[in-house]
Ligand SMILES: Cc1cc2nc3c(=O)[nH]c(=O)nc-3n(C[C@H](O)[C@H](O)[C@H](O)COP(=O)(O)OP(=O)(O)OC[C@H]3O[C@@H](n4cnc5c(N)ncnc54)[C@H](O)[C@@H]3O)c2cc1C
Ligand SMILES: Cc1ncc(C[n+]2csc(CCOP(=O)(O)OP(=O)(O)O)c2C)c(N)n1
Ligand code: SF4
Ligand code: SF4
Ligand code: SF4
């Protein structure tokens with residue numbers, strides 16, 4: 005293999021598994037260390053810079069970082085990264101004085117953001133400090149998008165959302181709430197320098213089954229029903245509720261039903277339990293609240309009696325997988341199953357819809373009627389118009405919308421300054437030795453053995469009695485400290501300086517997880533077969549040195565390195581050093 | 597400063613026949629200097645014991661005094677251990693081995709511990725062919741007492757703060773050959789590929805097995821004027837050939853071109869492959885081994901690898917016809933077999 009180029013910022017970035025997996029590349033271990041040091045305000049600000057909604061995300065994030073977390077590869081469970089973020093948010097002090105100042109003198113450029121969800125708010129958050137004037141349009145009565153209309157209060161208290169939305173709106177954003185935008189042309193006509201579309205994926209899918217028309221208003225589209233609950237147009241539901249679908253929306257629908265009077269609430273899903281789209285923790289939470297999940301049941305028809313919904317019929321199916329692993333749901337041939345229902349909530353997916361964008365504005369749409377959007381710049385085929393969040397590539401989640409918003413803001417700023425949106429500023433990185441003295445490090449390099457701590461919950465009865473009571477209580481400071489100590493500090497990199505190495509093997513001998521080998525060079529696949537320990541995780545890189553005096557090379561498999569620093573402690577010549585790598589994604593306004 | 601090695605290990609560490617991973621053969625975290633060759637030897641011992649699927653409670657590790665003699669704390673944490681006085685490890689092993697032949701005796705010593713204060717004990721253990729593995733972690737100095745030249749320091753070699761050594765070195769493999777040792781090898785702490793199979797072979801040998809391992813003292817004797825530095829040893833080491841050790845129960849998978857390789861079956865049924873052997877050495881002929889050692893020494897090279905092995909070695913137990921059972925398992929009826937037996941003995945003496 006060629007020697008590893010550690011000057012390439014992506015090499016060490018990839019070693020920080022959680023940060024690399026986070027769509028917004030939040031410097032996770034950096035904030036976790038601050039939580040361990042009880043410096044919550046600083047920890048909050050690190051998050052706020054990257055993900056804009058730490059309080060919201062610390063409760064609701066889809067947490068792609070956690071399955072990626074290295075800790076999950078050396079023991080059962082990853083670090084509770086998401087819930088630690090909440091610890092920072094819950095315990096922070098005054099933060100407004102740490103937020104960027106908004107220039108009195110504007111730069112003369114006007115930007116419209118359509119939709120006030122996390123994507124648009126992030127664009128505003130990044131452009132306001134640069135002197136832009138921003139108008140936000142939304143058909144809801146307040147900002148936040150689906151964070152407000154969809155995510156139920158028992159997962160995200162409204163005060164938490166309001167605070168973080170207001171940090172941005174209070175920068176001087178002009179809001180046009182409760183206004184449906186019905187024509188893109190009309191927005192263009194207002195003479196904006198650039199337009200950002202962050203309207204999400206607002207249309208819920210329905211099921212055309214026999215009996216639907218007769219069932220009338222006993223059948224609801226899940227996301228519409230959730231927003232009616234959020235905006236207090238609906239405050240009750242029948243005693244028997246069927247929720248159709250297996251995603252997170254279904255989980256929110258069933259749990260909300262349970263709080264609005266539903267007694268026999270069931271989730272019914274076509275796929276096997278294991279294949280359900282909902283996150284494992286969302287399924288657990290629903291079941292913990294006494295909601296059964298019936299899997300392998302395909303809805304067939306609404307049963308109507310005396311002109312009123314009586315229940316539904318389901319066909320039982322079985323998942324069969326072909327040689328390519330492709331699944332088909334095959335009926336078992338058993339009798340159809342009847343389940344009673346007063347109300348049915350359909351939570352089977354969402355779609356984008358752009359009926360309000362005229363098709364003669366230079367914005368190309370593809371065969372799925374989705375706008376053609378550049379994946380790096382978020383620019384549409386009309387150079388003035390940018391898309392982000394669920395509106396760009398279909399429904400995702402809050403953190404993805406935020407990541408899009410940051411990148412769209414970079415593009416809008418470049419575009420307004422007359423520069424190419426492809427010449428993007430490089431990430432800002434920093435690599436500093438953590439050595440404090442012989443065998444002394446500025447980070448806590450000892451590895452704690454504790455298993456993942458469980459977030460305490462409000463008593464079930466209390467939680468089910470009121471939809472606004474938050475179910476999770478969050479870690480207190482003590483538990484937060486302990487959980488933070490589980491983090492391995494993967495950003496503290498093992499940096500190898502071959503010219504100092506005397507090949508004494510001390511690092512190989514001490515390394516608890518057998519990461520290091522000194523061996524003859526070879527091509528990657530072959531090399532992986534003869535290292536100190538199995539190196540089969542191809543997603544994790546091998547760090548390869550230049551040839552050493554014996555002609556061998558040092559090869560480090562990054563996979564299960566504990567970042568414990570023992571290799572550097574045992575190295576007599578400081579060929580190994582532990583160096584903290586900080587990686588900050590490029591932001592709008594940063595020089596290229 | 598770390599006082600503990602994290603408990604986590606590589607999740608896919610191979611398990612041996614007993615279901616143990618390498619981690620089950622480790623000891624506590626080393627307190628030797630960072631980069632000390634002795635730690636690598638400890639690592640090789642761990643690997644060898646794991647790969648041989650030895651039961652940790654069937655091993656006794658014994659040592660004298662010195663950095664090298666401290667190292668048993670850093671491997672085989674679940675085995676028996678005895679840290680004796682300076683140079684006296686062989687007599688403790690002798691006693692232990694006589695009392696219980698079921699354990700594997702692993703003696704760890706230094707060049708000071710062996711070639712100076714312990715010389716008398718060392719020579720008699722060899723002469724008696726005590727059934728043990730004797731590893732000398734040889735750094736040419738007294739590391740623990742701050743690096744004074746030892747009796748194995750080469751003439752003219754100088755340690756970090758010292759003058760060139762005016763005396764000739766005691767060559768431990770040469771001495772052992774002369775005293776009738778039945779297994780003699782030399783290796784280098786920085787060459788695990790060679791050292792691990794040699795340790796395995798030594799552990800399978802019946803009788804006294806000496807491995808003299810050059811093991812640089814990074815703190816006091818790893819300077820350019822020293823002949824026991826990493827660099828010097830790497831440049832001057834010449835191997836007798838490569839050694840492959842195949843434990844008894846494993847299938848032999850590698851094939852070697854004829855002529856260049858020899859196969860030896862050890863007394864426990866394992867097989868030792870010696871290949872790409874230097875033509876000037878017959879490792880089963882004592883005088884050939886002695887001549888090869890001398891030839892390499894006089895040309896300024898360090899001969900490593902298996903130097904000599906007596907395939908028909910008879911250890912002390914066989915020679916003395918000692919009890920086949922450990923003494924602690926002998927009950928009263930074994931020790932006092934009764935009047936009839938006594939009468940028989942007396943009769944045989946009349
Ligand atoms: C039930 C449910 C639960 C969810 N839970 C989570 C969760 O726990 N964690 C998570 O990360 N994600 C969750 N999501 C997904 C997440 O809410 C979205 O991915 C995210 O909000 C998308 O952000 P956005 O900025 O792209 O758009 P949105 O948040 O969808 O905001 C778009 C806004 O634009 C408005 N709008 C649309 N069209 C117009 C128009 N023509 N004129 C004016 N205004 C318009 C919409 O009303 C909305 O307010 C959930 C989604 C649902 C449906
Ligand atoms: C009876 C006795 N004499 C002298 C000493 C002092 N002493 C301690 S270690 C040592 C030499 C150790 O040298 P070596 O065996 O080569 O071990 P190293 O530290 O080099 O590994 C000496 C002389 C002692 N501890 N006991
Ligand atoms: S252990 Fe810490 S730094 Fe490493 S991936 Fe997990 S959260 Fe990130
Ligand atoms: S920091 Fe060094 S010693 Fe620790 S696990 Fe990583 S490579 Fe091994
Ligand atoms: S003094 Fe020398 S022999 Fe002793 S631990 Fe340090 S390096 Fe090893």
Ligand SMILES: [Mg+2]
Pocket residue numbers: 662664706707708733734735736737738739746
């Ligand atoms: Mg010594």
